[in-house]
Amino acid sequence: MLNITHNQLNKKVSIDNYKSSKKVFHKRHYRHFNNFLKIFAVIVLIFMFLPWTQNISGKGYLTTLRPDQRPQTIQSPIPGKIEKWYVSEGDFVKKGDTILFISEVKSEYFDPNLVSRTGQQIDAKTRSILSYENKVKSLENQIGALYNEKKLKLEQARNKLLQSKLKVKSDSIDLKAAETNLSIAERQYNRTLTLQKEGLKAVTDVEEKSLKLQETQAKLISQENKLLATRNDVVNAQVEISRIQAEYTDKISKAQSDKFTAESSRFDTEAQVSKLENDFTNYEIRNSLLYVRAPQDGFINKAIKSGVGETFKEGEQLVNIMPSNFDFAVETYVEPIDLPLLHKGEKVRIQFDGWPAIIFSGWPNLSYGTYGGKVIAIENFISDNGKYRVLLAPDLDDHPWPKDIRVGSGATTLALLEDVPIWFELWRKLNGFPPNYYQPENNQVDNKKK
Known part of the structure; x- marks a missing residue:
């Protein structure tokens, strides 16, 4: 009642005789409430010193342990x-x-006999390679025959040149002999002419010597012509050697050019065969696809x-x-501020979506419906959602995960850290501080060993 009226009924009417008023308006009604507050304060004070396990919560989903096991x-x-x-x-x-x-759907592959036709092309090109090889062999034999024929022709021409040179020597000797005979004939004619003038020789003797002189001169001229002709034969023999060399060089060069052309055609055909074999294999693989x-x-x-x-x-x-064959894992995400507190091999509690659970985040031993996990991988680069990805595998020391869970279903994770009093945890959260920096015991032992 606000007691704002001037007509105060509580002063005119007595309510002390009623049972309810006796139970409520007695003088010691506040003592029980005070006792309750004291007991509650003691309980809260004791509760504040109970241990509390700090943890890092995260949301994720079920996946597989290995990449080749995922959908x-x-x-x-x-x-x-x-x-x-x-x-x-x-x-x-x-x-x-x-x-x-x-x-x-591509027009170049519509032919149902594309593979067999390509095989026929390969066979035809292969036979063409054999033909080019036979042509190369024939040209090599022709070149060998030309070399042998050139050798024989040159030997014949050199022999003829040698004969001509020997004949030049013989004709030179004959020319010297004719010159000597001419000199003798001239002396005999002059001597006979002198004796005839002195009256010791007849005119007929002079005429005989004159005729002999003329014959000797004619023989000399004839021998000179013969020597010139023989020398011309030497020149002709030398020219013939040069002609033979040029002729057979041209024939051999042409045969070699034909040989190189055939080899080039053979190599080109081999390249075509290689390309066709590649196409043949590609067509076979494409048909299997x-x-x-x-x-x-x-x-x-x-x-x-x-x-x-x-x-x-x-x-x-x-x-x-x-x-069908895979190993379960949980892919969860944590805030960047919590990432330094996570380490490989740490224990994690997992609650799967759709599976009943009673969770006390600070008292994992009292929780029900959670399953054990272990950190096996921590992402080194932040994900698109602004958090770091952590991969969890089943904890073999804990009870096995449910068999009816499916890949892709959601999961809530709690990474367990240090045990601290509840008052400290409340104070930390009120101030927005992160959990205590935590190092696993195994790492501490390893550091001591080092």
Whole structure:
């Protein structure tokens, strides 16, 4: 009552005779409440000195321990069109099982006999290589024959040159003899002419000597002509040697040019064969890619591309598959301020979404429904969400994780740190301080050993 009225009923009417007033308006009603406050204060004071385990909380989700065990999408390395599905969503497939069949969408691969035709081209080009090899061998034999023929022709021409030189020597000697005969004939004619003038020789003797002189002169001129002709034969023999060398050099060079052309054609054909063999292998592999197969044992989660006749580009996602054999792990994220407090091998408590749990963050021993984990990897670079990623594996010393959990479901993690009094933890949180810098006991022992 506010007691703002002048008509005060409590002074006119007595309520002391009522039971309720006797229980409430007695003189010692405040003592029980004071006792309660004292007891409560003592309990709170004792509670403040109870131990409290500092922890780092984080939110994450279930994943797998190894990258090859995580859900993956299957892509096609070539563009195509869906022709037939061999599986349905939820089916179990083994490694190598066919998931779907696709067909080509590029015009250069439409020919169904492309592989066999490429093989025929390879056979034809291979036979062409054999023909070029035989042509090269024939040209090598021709070049060898030309060398032998050149050698014989040059030897014949050199012999003729030698004969001509010997004949020049013989004709030179004959010329010297003719000159000597001419000198003798001139002396005899002059002597006979002198004797005829003295009357010792007849005119007929002079005429005979004159005729002999003329014959000797004619022989000398003839011998000179013969010597010149022989010398001309020497020159002709030398010219013939040069002609033979030039002729066979030209023939051999032409044969060698044909040989090099054949070898070049052979090398070019070998390059074409190598390219065709590469295309043949690529076509065979491409044909095998028309059947999209499972990369490992697992379950078909979702068909990203569906229907028949739908086209897609190379590298597009077709099917999502979940491996059947995997090891669970938890991927959680922590604030950058808490990252220095985490170390590999530390114990972590995990609560999975959908699994009932009673959690006392500061008293992990009293919590129920949490599972043990262990830090196995800490990210060195911050993630897109502004936190650091931490990977947790099951703690083998704790009870095993539930079998019915699924990859991708949520999880809450508590990384356990030092034990401190509750009053200290309240004081730390009121002031916004981070937990105490924590070093695992194993690291301290290792530091002592060092």
